[in-house]
Amino acid sequence: MDKGVIVTNRGGISGRRWTEVPIEATIRVLGFSTIGFVLLIFLFLLREGLPIFYEVPTGNLFGTRWYPTFELFGTLPLLLGSILVTVTAILIALPLGVATAVFVRELAPDWVREILKPMIEVLAGIPSVVLGFFGMHFVAPLIRNIFGAPTGLTVFTGALILAYMALPTIISVAEDALDTVPKSYRDAGLAMGATQWQTIWKVVVPAARSGILMAVMLGMGRAIGETMAVMMVTGNAARLPLTFDSLFRPARTMTATIAAEMGEVAQGSTHYHALFGIGIILFVLTFLINLTAASAIFRKQRRGGLR
Amino acid sequence: MIAGAYPLIRYFSKTSISIGSLWLLLALLLGACKPQQSASPFGNQATQAIENKGSDTLVNLALAWAEVFMESHPEVCISVTGGGTGTGIAAMINGTVSIANASREMKEEEIAAARANGITPVEFVVARDAIAVVVNPSNPVQELTLKQISDIYTGKITNWRELGGQDRPIVLLSRESNSGTYVYFLENVIRMGKKDNNLLFSPDTLLMPSSEGISTEVRQNPNAIGYDGLGYVTQDQKLVAVARSPEGPYVLPSIQTVNDGSYPISRPLYMYTAGEPTGHVRIFLDWVLTRGQMLVPRLGFVPLAQAPAEPKS
Numbered sequence: 001m002d003k004g005v006i007v008t009n010r011g012g013i014s015g016r017r018w019t020e021v022p023i024e025a026t027i028r029v030l031g032f033s034t035i036g037f038v039l040l041i042f043l044f045l046l047r048e049g050l051p052i053f054y055e056v057p058t059g060n061l062f063g064t065r066w067y068p069t070f071e072l073f074g075t076l077p078l079l080l081g082s083i084l085v086t087v088t089a090i091l092i093a094l095p096l097g098v099a100t101a102v103f104v105r106e107l108a109p110d111w112v113r114e115i116l117k118p119m120i121e122v123l124a125g126i127p128s129v130v131l132g133f134f135g136m137h138f139v140a141p142l143i144r145n146i147f148g149a150p151t152g153l154t155v156f157t158g159a160l161i162l163a164y165m166a167l168p169t170i171i172s173v174a175e176d177a178l179d180t181v182p183k184s185y186r187d188a189g190l191a192m193g194a195t196q197w198q199t200i201w202k203v204v205v206p207a208a209r210s211g212i213l214m215a216v217m218l219g220m221g222r223a224i225g226e227t228m229a230v231m232m233v234t235g236n237a238a239r240l241p242l243t244f245d246s247l248f249r250p251a252r253t254m255t256a257t258i259a260a261e262m263g264e265v266a267q268g269s270t271h272y273h274a275l276f277g278i279g280i281i282l283f284v285l286t287f288l289i290n291l292t293a294a295s296a297i298f299r300k301q302r303r304g305g306l307r
Numbered sequence: 308m309i310a311g312a313y314p315l316i317r318y319f320s321k322t323s324i325s326i327g328s329l330w331l332l333l334a335l336l337l338g339a340c341k342p343q344q345s346a347s348p349f350g351n352q353a354t355q356a357i358e359n360k361g362s363d364t365l366v367n368l369a370l371a372w373a374e375v376f377m378e379s380h381p382e383v384c385i386s387v388t389g390g391g392t393g394t395g396i397a398a399m400i401n402g403t404v405s406i407a408n409a410s411r412e413m414k415e416e417e418i419a420a421a422r423a424n425g426i427t428p429v430e431f432v433v434a435r436d437a438i439a440v441v442v443n444p445s446n447p448v449q450e451l452t453l454k455q456i457s458d459i460y461t462g463k464i465t466n467w468r469e470l471g472g473q474d475r476p477i478v479l480l481s482r483e484s485n486s487g488t489y490v491y492f493l494e495n496v497i498r499m500g501k502k503d504n505n506l507l508f509s510p511d512t513l514l515m516p517s518s519e520g521i522s523t524e525v526r527q528n529p530n531a532i533g534y535d536g537l538g539y540v541t542q543d544q545k546l547v548a549v550a551r552s553p554e555g556p557y558v559l560p561s562i563q564t565v566n567d568g569s570y571p572i573s574r575p576l577y578m579y580t581a582g583e584p585t586g587h588v589r590i591f592l593d594w595v596l597t598r599g600q601m602l603v604p605r606l607g608f609v610p611l612a613q614a615p616a617e618p619k620s
Contacts, residue, residue, distance in 0.1 A: 067507055069484050077510070136520070141527050150476040150530050153513055232520070235513040236483075250513050260483045260516050263390060266397065 045283055049276030056270065061277070066238035066252070068261060068271045075278060077238045081251035082282075084241045085155050085234060086224045089162035093223075094216055096163070097170030098205070101215075104171070105178040106200050124168035132232030135161045140233060149248040153235035156247050161229045166219035173218055177211020178204060210296045217293030221286055224255075231256035254278045355587045357385040361395020361408030362487055364436060364536050365576050369408055371602045372595055383587050392487040399581055400424055405588050409577040410436065410487030410536075426581040433595055435609040437537040437560040437573040438492060441521075441544040443529040448472040450548040450557035453571060457497045459532060462509030467530070479512040480521050480533035491574055492534055537565075538607030565609040573609070 052061065056073050063074030104116050139160060140152030147156070181204050189199035205212070235250025238257075243249075258275050265272045359369055366389040373385035392409045399407035400421045413421075413428055421428050440456060442448060448470050451459075458464045460479055468474045482489045498504040515521045518539040525533045526543045533544075537560050540546065548557035551571050564570040584592055596611070603610035 065507075065510065067484070069490065070505075070507065136523055137527075140524075144528060151478040151513065151524065151528055153524065231516055236515070237511050237513045239510040250511070252514070260514070261485055263394065263485065265485070266393065 045279050049280040052273040052277035064240050073274045077240050078252055078254045078257050080241050082253040085158045085253055086220055088159035089223045090220050092163035093166045093170055093219055097167050098174050100171045101174035101178055102200055105175050120168050120171050128229040131161050132229035135233035147248050153233055153250050154248050155251045158230050158234035161233055162223040162226055166223045169222050170215045170219040173215035174212050177208040181207045210299055214293045214296045217289050221289045227255040227259045231259055254282050355383045357588055358404035359385055359406045360388045360398050360404045362392040362410040363389040364410040365408040368606050368608055372599050376591055376594055391485055399579055407579040409579055428579045429583055431578045431592055432575045433578050434576045434603045435565055435573055436576050437565045437570055438534055439537045439540045439560045440534050440547040441525050441540055442532050442547055443525055444545045445529045452550045452553050453499055457499055460497050460508055461506050475530045478530040480524055480531055481512045481514055483514045483516055562604055562609045
């Protein structure tokens with residue numbers, strides 16, 4: 001395709017070609033450099049993090065005790081902590097997000113939509129430290145008093161804050177997905193004698209479900225990578241969240257561990273490699289989530305934007 | 308002017324969880340240096356820079372020292388940053404700072420690393436710090452022995468009832484594992500100073516990224532127990548009297564009880580220099596050990612009791 005452009009230029013005004021070539025080249029370099037940066041970051045992660053996998057026996061590395069000061073690098077509590085917080089956050093954010101998207105897209109009068117859409121974007125702009133402070137001083141005591149947990153700094157508190165942070169992403173993407181459903185589907189639903197609610201719930205939302213799945217995946221990617229707010233409200237206790245009450249007990253996530261410990265670790269030490277090792281695990285997890293989201297888009301495109 | 312500046316500086320360093328605040332701190336300091344430079348009759352060429360980095364415990368005190376010292380020595384510009392003891396010592400070994408602040412003694416391997424770099428670290432004890440054990444003001448428990456605190460933090464005692472308190476679960480609060488205070492508490496309280504002891508913090512311990520995190524939770528949560536440097540304990544937390552053995556005496560931490568040695572959990576705070584200090588670093592350290600001690604109690608630390616000790620290497 002590029003060649004074709006150059007060929008046509010060759011037949012046209014010769015000056016245009018000379019100005020366009022460097023611009024085109026620059027744009028191409030910029031485009032490819034994104035991939036290049038991702039690759040470089042991944043290589044850097046591997047170089048700094050891979051040594052941990054042979055420096056520390058696997059039993060220790062996937063053990064249950066994380067005491068880096070004492071050569072115990074069990075990443076299992078951190079991995080499960082991250083997963084539990086993220087999944088809980090998505091379970092909270094998904095119904096709220098989809099319901100909001102349906103309301104904004106399908107039900108709200110125009111003037112309400114005009115107010116809601118920018119408000120949702122403002123929601124995305126709140127810095128996570130601010131949400132962390134809010135969680136620490138306001139949500140945590142509430143959780144302790146309402147649920148009778150020993151402390152308010154729990155998985156659930158973290159999940160609530162994360163759900164709040166993932167909401168704008170989920171709402172915007174889900175709303176776009178609903179937007180791609182053709183008007184004829186709605187008209188057909190209503191013409192068949194379905195109520196507005198039945199049309200939305202049985203026709204429009206299912207038609208947009210791959211887009212909604214993508215919204216969930218993107219929200220999840222946002223949630224699992226979030227650091228500051230989580231570090232402030234989940235208590236950071238590296239315990240295994242296996243019991244039923246784990247939701248209302250503290251947990252330590254991978255991101256919080258890296259953030260809290262990277263500042264004072266000696267470069268090149270086992271602990272340093274361990275933190276990068278966690279970085280690799282996190283990178284792979286986020287990559288898988290994004291891949292799932294991307295394949296959802298791909299499926300959507302193949303099916304002409306529907307189902 | 309200094310007294311007015313403390314709360315602000317203190318606030319920034321306490322919330323050091325946000326890296327941004329460290330930059331702010333740095334900016335404040337650089338900002339503080341510049342007008343003095345230009346106001347100096349010697350102009351800019353006479354300005355001597357002293358970089359000072361390390362323990363977050365010491366950072367407020369080091370800042371106060373730097374500010375007051377610079378008032379009487381406008382030709383010196385001291386910049387103080389936190390980041391933790393390990394960070395400061397590493398920077399001193401790399402030669403990027405002239406003075407490292409430390410809330411613990413240098414480790415063997417750190418001294419070896421310094422030697423390998425051609426540096427002989429010189430140690431100065433600049434003040435003392437007591438680690439206070441704190442609970443919520445509504446908690447009826449007044450006093451604990453070291454053994455009881457150790458049992459609480461290893462998860463052997465899990466309910467306040469066992470200590471004569473209410474029937475409430477105990478929520479353990481600690482600083483992050485990179486804090487000098489964490490290591491000190493583990494070695495001297497949980498392991499009770501025994502080298503062969505390998506007890507660890509219970510996995511249920513909440514690791515708070517800042518002193519602010521600990522004080523917030525202790526203030527709000529009647530189940531909580533925490534520990535932190537005496538300088539960071541605010542009015543709304545309740546100090547626990549600590550005894551070495553069940554017979555007592557149970558002692559509350561204060562400047563007096565730390566200096567007479569009756570409060571069991573106290574430690575010296577250090578400054579390290581790369582080799583014998585010379586020039587302005589020497590003058591600054593001499594000042595810190597003498598007139599500078601005046602500032603120590605104002606920040607909640609404990610000044611050195613006698614005449615400053617001779618530096619030992």
